[in-house]
Amino acid sequence: MTKFKVSQHILVPKHIKLSEKDKKELLEEYHISLKELPKINKKDPAIQQLDIKKGDVIKIIRKSPSAGEAVFYRVVV
Amino acid sequence: MAEKEKEKIEEEKEETKEEEIEIESYEQAIFKKVKSILFGVFSPKMIQKMAAAKIVTPELYDKEGYPVDGGLMDARLGVIDPGLRCRTCGSKLKECLGHFGYIELARPVIHIKFVDTILKLLRCTCRECGRVLIPKNKIEEVSAALEQIEEERSLEEKRKEIKQLSAVLRAISKCPYCKAKQYPILLEKPTTFIENEKRLSPIEIRTRLEKIPDDELKLFGLNPATVRPEWMVLTVMPIPPVTMRPSITLESGERSEDDLTHKLGDIVRINQRLFENINAGAPEIIIEDLWDLLQYHVTTYFDNTVAQLPPARHRSGQPLKTLTERIKSKEGRIRHNLAGKRTNFSARSVISPDPMLDIDEVGVPIEIAMKLTVPEKVTEWNMEYLKRFIEKGSDKYPGANYIIRPDGKRKKITDETKEAFLEELKPGYVVERHLIDGDVALFNRQPSLHRMSMMAHRVRVLSGKTLRLNPAVCHPYNADFDGDEMNLHIPQTEEARAEAEILMQVRTQLISPGFGLSVIGCTMDSISGNYLLTKELEFSRQEAIDLLYSIGVDDFSKLPKKKVVNGKEIFSVLLPEDFSYKGKSKNGEEVVIKKGQLIKGVIDKASLGSESGLMLRELHKRYGPEKAIELLKKLFKLGIKVLLKIGFTTSVADTDLPTEIKDEIKQILDEAEQAVDKLIESYNNKTLETFPGKTLLETLELKIVEVLNRARNEAGKIVAENADKNTPTMIMADSGARGNLLNLAQMAASVGQQALRGKRIERGYKNRTLSHFKKNDLGPEARGFIRDGFKAGLNPAEFFFQAITGRDGLMDTALRTPKSGYLYRRLANAMQDLKVEYDGTVRDATGKIIQFKYGEDGIDVSKSEAGEINVARIIGGKS
Numbered sequence A: 001m002t003k004f005k006v007s008q009h010i011l012v013p014k015h016i017k018l019s020e021k022d023k024k025e026l027l028e029e030y031h032i033s034l035k036e037l038p039k040i041n042k043k044d045p046a047i048q049q050l051d052i053k054k055g056d057v058i059k060i061i062r063k064s065p066s067a068g069e070a071v072f073y074r075v076v077v
Numbered sequence B: 001m002a003e004k005e006k007e008k009i010e011e012e013k014e015e016t017k018e019e020e021i022e023i024e025s026y027e028q029a030i031f032k033k034v035k036s037i038l039f040g041v042f043s044p045k046m047i048q049k050m051a052a053a054k055i056v057t058p059e060l061y062d063k064e065g066y067p068v069d070g071g072l073m074d075a076r077l078g079v080i081d082p083g084l085r086c087r088t089c090g091s092k093l094k095e096c097l098g099h100f101g102y103i104e105l106a107r108p109v110i111h112i113k114f115v116d117t118i119l120k121l122l123r124c125t126c127r128e129c130g131r132v133l134i135p136k137n138k139i140e141e142v143s144a145a146l147e148q149i150e151e152e153r154s155l156e157e158k159r160k161e162i163k164q165l166s167a168v169l170r171a172i173s174k175c176p177y178c179k180a181k182q183y184p185i186l187l188e189k190p191t192t193f194i195e196n197e198k199r200l201s202p203i204e205i206r207t208r209l210e211k212i213p214d215d216e217l218k219l220f221g222l223n224p225a226t227v228r229p230e231w232m233v234l235t236v237m238p239i240p241p242v243t244m245r246p247s248i249t250l251e252s253g254e255r256s257e258d259d260l261t262h263k264l265g266d267i268v269r270i271n272q273r274l275f276e277n278i279n280a281g282a283p284e285i286i287i288e289d290l291w292d293l294l295q296y297h298v299t300t301y302f303d304n305t306v307a308q309l310p311p312a313r314h315r316s317g318q319p320l321k322t323l324t325e326r327i328k329s330k331e332g333r334i335r336h337n338l339a340g341k342r343t344n345f346s347a348r349s350v351i352s353p354d355p356m357l358d359i360d361e362v363g364v365p366i367e368i369a370m371k372l373t374v375p376e377k378v379t380e381w382n383m384e385y386l387k388r389f390i391e392k393g394s395d396k397y398p399g400a401n402y403i404i405r406p407d408g409k410r411k412k413i414t415d416e417t418k419e420a421f422l423e424e425l426k427p428g429y430v431v432e433r434h435l436i437d438g439d440v441a442l443f444n445r446q447p448s449l450h451r452m453s454m455m456a457h458r459v460r461v462l463s464g465k466t467l468r469l470n471p472a473v474c475h476p477y478n479a480d481f482d483g484d485e486m487n488l489h490i491p492q493t494e495e496a497r498a499e500a501e502i503l504m505q506v507r508t509q510l511i512s513p514g515f516g517l518s519v520i521g522c523t524m525d526s527i528s529g530n531y532l533l534t535k536e537l538e539f540s541r542q543e544a545i546d547l548l549y550s551i552g553v554d555d556f557s558k559l560p561k562k563k564v565v566n567g568k569e570i571f572s573v574l575l576p577e578d579f580s581y582k583g584k585s586k587n588g589e590e591v592v593i594k595k596g597q598l599i600k601g602v603i604d605k606a607s608l609g610s611e612s613g614l615m616l617r618e619l620h621k622r623y624g625p626e627k628a629i630e631l632l633k634k635l636f637k638l639g640i641k642v643l644l645k646i647g648f649t650t651s652v653a654d655t656d657l658p659t660e661i662k663d664e665i666k667q668i669l670d671e672a673e674q675a676v677d678k679l680i681e682s683y684n685n686k687t688l689e690t691f692p693g694k695t696l697l698e699t700l701e702l703k704i705v706e707v708l709n710r711a712r713n714e715a716g717k718i719v720a721e722n723a724d725k726n727t728p729t730m731i732m733a734d735s736g737a738r739g740n741l742l743n744l745a746q747m748a749a750s751v752g753q754q755a756l757r758g759k760r761i762e763r764g765y766k767n768r769t770l771s772h773f774k775k776n777d778l779g780p781e782a783r784g785f786i787r788d789g790f791k792a793g794l795n796p797a798e799f800f801f802q803a804i805t806g807r808d809g810l811m812d813t814a815l816r817t818p819k820s821g822y823l824y825r826r827l828a829n830a831m832q833d834l835k836v837e838y839d840g841t842v843r844d845a846t847g848k849i850i851q852f853k854y855g856e857d858g859i860d861v862s863k864s865e866a867g868e869i870n871v872a873r874i875i876g877g878k879s
């Protein structure tokens, strides 16, 4: 089978790594620590092309039937 | 003795005692918080220490009927007779919880519930020195690893690890410490251990277990401070207090003992015999037999459902209910008594409809109203009012059943006592009066899947034996009247009533949190009625006034002063003066209401229906729940009264078609059958073109089904086009009250293809569906195509095919309901403590974020209109 880029597949939503500044702002906005965020595995295929380490926050932009576009955040574990 | 009799006697006892029950004041209670619970095994020492008596004889009572000292009903074990005092603590019945006794077993026996642990320990330790079969240098390592697993993962994982470890240890055949050879140990269920084809006696087992050092027990998850393995082999046994196994006096004066007492009697008796035989130096074989028998009795005392043992039985043949059976299963202590929720002041009966009731009312049979009561506190101001209830007594309605004195004593009102009570009544007393009109009641139908399954209604006491409800509220309860039963609960305190009225009143539940439309709306006849009224009806002004008056309207100023008024004008009388609305009817035509006047369009399901009525939603939004339910009530009645006035019934003639149309349909079906024949022919001589990824036969099937469905749809279309629009059947279908065009087409034209598991019917006989078809006949009629309509009637083969799919559908619903019910329960349980926080996030109980915006769009559906938020209106204040 030919190799393809997972991140470019039509069913894979956009994954973006948050900068340290954005990450801080996010945590402040929701008054939370990383513990309260949903998790994403470090080996998740969708984020392999990003330069990530444990504790990074990934912003995921999905298509949503109710809202058009929905933003979601996950912490890398 | 039969369980039922016991219950009956107990119940009677309860009833006589009821009057004496005192409500204890809360001040005596001491509140403490449980920090932790420690589980362990009783040591023989502990059993003896906590015992109030040593039990030595199986006799229960002496000739005078007093409990024998040292017998199983020893008076030191607690009291079960009213009036007597406990010989250990001196308290009365119900104050003394009872006290344990003990018996000393002549020979040790295995505790059936610890067999697995014992087996594991025997296999993993040395038979000579008792040490765990792990070399010294590795022990530390292993226990550290186990500790780590518990900390990092869970206790569960640790247990799994221990299991694996013991599997490894079994295989070791030489002790690393004393070099003794190890033999495999087998368990011959339930309680016999075999080593080297030789039976290990409980005595030997106990000595082996004694040898296991304390610090090595931790490897097996045992805490030596609370559990020593040798305690799992019983040498003494606790005798539970008599309060836990009370005896019952039958009407004949005979005593009937509890199952546990019977079982304990067996144990004590055999134990005594064993003692005597040992002391008399009886042959080993007799002692062994008695020992085994003792083991059997002790085992069945703990668990009478052990697979390998015949259960101990009553003389009547029914198995005894011993300790384990008391606790486990649905009827056990946990699920039945602790987790089971039962409540007083509730009623259950079959339901039936009553459209003359208000939507938020519930009709209660007078018999129920005289059993269910509401406590009312006596004050200076309501004293006379409450006295009237007492005067009536408990068997005249509306009366009262009990008074409660300020000290908490409950007294039943009878003909003899009521005079005295009337004298005695003072402020501070409570009167439990019968249910009367206007009382608040919670009405519920299972399965209670959403919050609308339990709503607060106002009571209307009616004659008859069923609970009655307005058919408009059937929808939220998902009720119909084919024998459904519902429950009624009467709140007993002011707080409960206030809570029910504010949070659970029907009017507060109108808008569904699931899709933002009213769950309560017009149904069935009330939709047809409003549809007809607003579509075409005309009445004389007098008739219109009669109609409106009958639904509770008494202001006719809105009704035009004409001789003949049309239905739209009558409908408009109900609407508020300032109400404007633009919407669509079910078939897409415009509906316009301007300043409280219906100008254009007909009112149907799309305006008034439950889960679809947009006009209803608009009324609710503009005028609030109070007004909306008031209007709905009138609209509902209007529809029904209109039908009553004009007469409305459906008949077979509704499905009549003109002959030309019938011929046309016949031709369509004929052509379809010919087309199918052609397809089969091309299949037979292999000229049929295969679809990609399908076999030839599959292709044929697909094509046949397509042709036949197209024919049926065409026939349906012709029926729809040519059916008389003024027949009640079409009116019901058009207004959305009941039925659809497909139903009509099935009646008038053709029932169509019957499908089983997504395919045409193909099973039955070998290569054919019924024995009078040719083998491998693929034609429509041989594979479940029903050409006729229900009115024309089905031929026997068609009827049979219809029965097949009918039964399949029945089975499907019968099997799917419990499955989907369970699925829903699991979902609801998993999500029950998710909550939308003030920042719009959805979080669980620990504050973890589940969704960053509720539903991804952050919309509160119950504040929306079918999921949409009309921002313009919210800002501009108009639509």
Ligand SMILES: [Mg+2]
Pocket (backbone or CB within 6 Å): B479, B480, B481, B482, B483, B484
């Ligand atoms: Mg039903």
Ligand SMILES: [Zn+2]
Pocket (backbone or CB within 6 Å): B077, B078, B079, B086, B087, B088, B089, B090, B091, B096, B097, B098, B099
């Ligand atoms: Zn006592």
Ligand SMILES: [Zn+2]
Pocket (backbone or CB within 6 Å): B126, B127, B128, B129, B130, B131, B175, B176, B177, B178, B179, B180
């Ligand atoms: Zn050894």
